[in-house]
Amino acid sequence: MAVVGQRVLISGMGGEIGSRVASLLENEPWVESLEGIDGDPPRRRLRRAVYHRIVPGDHDRIVDVVTRFDPHVLIHLAVWEPHSRANPDRARLLTDDAATSILGAAAECRSLESIVVRSGIEIYGRSRGSVTRPDESARIDPTSGFGKMLAGIESTATTIGERIGVAVGALRFAPVIGPHVPSPLGRYLRMSAVPFSALADPPFAVVQEIDVAAAFVAAARLRLAEPINVVAPGAITAFHAIRRGRRLPVPLLGPDWAIARGLSYLAGAPIPDHVLELMHRGRLADGGRAMEVLGVAPTNTTSEVIDKLYSWPSVVHTPARVAVA
Amino acid sequence: MDRLADVVSLPARRAASTLAAGARSTFDNVVDSSLHMVDDWGRDPDFVARVWSMSRLRWNVAVNGHRRLPKRAGALIVVSARRFALAPVFAALSIGGAVGRPVRFVGRPDIAPIGPVMQRLGGLLPRADEIAGALRAGQLVVMGADATMHPRAVGHIDHRLVGAAVAAGAKVFPAATASAPFLRSARVEIGSEVRADRGRRGPLAELELADALESAIQRLLDELGGPVTGTPLDWLPLSGMGAG
Numbered sequence: 001m002a003v004v005g006q007r008v009l010i011s012g013m014g015g016e017i018g019s020r021v022a023s024l025l026e027n028e029p030w031v032e033s034l035e036g037i038d039g040d041p042p043r044r045r046l047r048r049a050v051y052h053r054i055v056p057g058d059h060d061r062i063v064d065v066v067t068r069f070d071p072h073v074l075i076h077l078a079v080w081e082p083h084s085r086a087n088p089d090r091a092r093l094l095t096d097d098a099a100t101s102i103l104g105a106a107a108e109c110r111s112l113e114s115i116v117v118r119s120g121i122e123i124y125g126r127s128r129g130s131v132t133r134p135d136e137s138a139r140i141d142p143t144s145g146f147g148k149m150l151a152g153i154e155s156t157a158t159t160i161g162e163r164i165g166v167a168v169g170a171l172r173f174a175p176v177i178g179p180h181v182p183s184p185l186g187r188y189l190r191m192s193a194v195p196f197s198a199l200a201d202p203p204f205a206v207v208q209e210i211d212v213a214a215a216f217v218a219a220a221r222l223r224l225a226e227p228i229n230v231v232a233p234g235a236i237t238a239f240h241a242i243r244r245g246r247r248l249p250v251p252l253l254g255p256d257w258a259i260a261r262g263l264s265y266l267a268g269a270p271i272p273d274h275v276l277e278l279m280h281r282g283r284l285a286d287g288g289r290a291m292e293v294l295g296v297a298p299t300n301t302t303s304e305v306i307d308k309l310y311s312w313p314s315v316v317h318t319p320a321r322v323a324v325a
Numbered sequence: 326m327d328r329l330a331d332v333v334s335l336p337a338r339r340a341a342s343t344l345a346a347g348a349r350s351t352f353d354n355v356v357d358s359s360l361h362m363v364d365d366w367g368r369d370p371d372f373v374a375r376v377w378s379m380s381r382l383r384w385n386v387a388v389n390g391h392r393r394l395p396k397r398a399g400a401l402i403v404v405s406a407r408r409f410a411l412a413p414v415f416a417a418l419s420i421g422g423a424v425g426r427p428v429r430f431v432g433r434p435d436i437a438p439i440g441p442v443m444q445r446l447g448g449l450l451p452r453a454d455e456i457a458g459a460l461r462a463g464q465l466v467v468m469g470a471d472a473t474m475h476p477r478a479v480g481h482i483d484h485r486l487v488g489a490a491v492a493a494g495a496k497v498f499p500a501a502t503a504s505a506p507f508l509r510s511a512r513v514e515i516g517s518e519v520r521a522d523r524g525r526r527g528p529l530a531e532l533e534l535a536d537a538l539e540s541a542i543q544r545l546l547d548e549l550g551g552p553v554t555g556t557p558l559d560w561l562p563l564s565g566m567g568a569g
């Protein structure tokens with residue numbers, strides 16, 4: 001049980017996951033005060049949390065806000081998945097800036113006891129012959145740009161943690177999907193016609209954003225000090241997902257993927273390299289330790305999350321209350 | 326009179342009804358609506374059911390000793406294998422049919438399109454950490470000894486893969502497989518659990534367990550005996566009982 005009167009700082013509070021984590025933490029009795037930093041305002045109404053609008057590169061302001069707040073727990077969510085809200089180069093730059101500024105500033109806080117960082121199962125990589133369902137003890141060998149970004153964040157946080165003597169935990173998520181989460185995989189699967197690898201069509205797992213938020217709250221409360229995989233039970237292949245969503249499957253064999261990527265980009269669903277890797281090599285992980293360590297585990301199965309992905313409305317049309325013309 | 330006609334039936338009629346029943350079952354499975362999902366390791370239960378139905382058109386597999394296997398916990402079953410016979414695959418399908426729970430097999434390649442197809446059938450990569458992960462998660466895993474040309478000989482057993490069971494604390498069972506190339510009958514005989522020496526603290530435990538498994542499987546193969554091809558060729562000293 002966490003000690004009461006704790007100060008919690010959330011980097012990336014403006015995003016869907018950050019807002020949801022903040023919303024859950026507001027109801028936690030052990031949280032005395034809650035502050036957050038992001039370039040965009042939170043996506044839901046928060047009653048107790050204090051939000052600071054600061055862009056990741058504004059190093060001085062970040063250091064000022066973080067050191068003044070002096071948190072006990074830092075939840076680092078400021079990670080930009082390539083082609084979610086920024087192109088891969090911009091996403092890498094923003095993620096690096098945020099990691100350097102926020103983790104660096106947190107290291108100056110005397111009260112800091114725990115750092116929990118957002119990571120992903122992309123960190124294990126999918127090189128040929130690599131284990132199909134890696135657990136937390138598997139070798140980190142990222143083979144995509146996003147995987148390398150996540151490995152960099154974990155490495156930075158671990159180095160800082162060892163230097164100042166605080167616990168560092170990493171939550172390694174399967175691809176996160178939710179109604180308002182800017183997921184390149186979700187966007188891709190929701191296209192009318194969806195290309196998939198006819199020769200491989202490997203299985204992958206996902207996780208819903210509400211389960212992600214619950215895992216962060218548990219990790220912060222328990223002062224997580226190790227990496228934990230958070231993966232929804234079950235798996236699905238791209239073809240199965242396409243069939244469940246009643247989309248048109250487009251089987252591809254290899255070289256035609258270049259054309260498919262271009263068309264997908266024009267259709268508004270660019271495919272980053274880690275999603276392309278998922279379509280060719282799959283993405284699974286052993287999430288068995290989440291319940292054992294955190295006391296919570298994803299409740300929505302991969303198939304359920306995929307079904308929900310197709311049931312979420314694209315655009316909500318609200319008719320005008322008063323006709324003006 | 327109708328009853329008499331049912332009892333006294335010609336072999337041709339029996340064969341035709343068996344084939345018809347098999348074809349109907351296969352057709353039902355193929356046209357049945359798929360659930361469009363795979364399990365945590367990528368095994369597709371619909372695909373497995375279809376392959377199992379089709380394989381029963383060729384093989385009539387009898388599984389014995391499956392009641393020795395744990396009901397829920399993980400266990401490693403090491404089977405004898407003949408070259409080109411895909412013994413671990415068919416043993417996994419047969420044992421899965423007998424115990425009514427998913428059974429995985431070791432030995433899928435990581436190259437498309439063969440690897441993904443075998444993954445749908447429940448294939449695991451031949452890596453100790455992959456096998457240990459499945460055993461820890463309470464899965465039944467079938468692993469083949471090295472394939473041999475001789476149907477009554479057991480090949481070498483990789484102690485590193487068997488070590489996965491030691492690491493995971495799972496039970497290990499030997500099993501012998503036998504099939505007649507020109508007949509439909511095939512058999513999987515699962516023996517009693519083979520235990521690692523608790524006195525060993527290092528890798529010798531795995532080596533000795535692999536050796537004990539080889540001996541146990543050889544005993545099971547010797548006990549199986551019987552015809553190999555179902556033809557008079559079995560009486561020649563080239564294979565089966567006449568071979569040295």
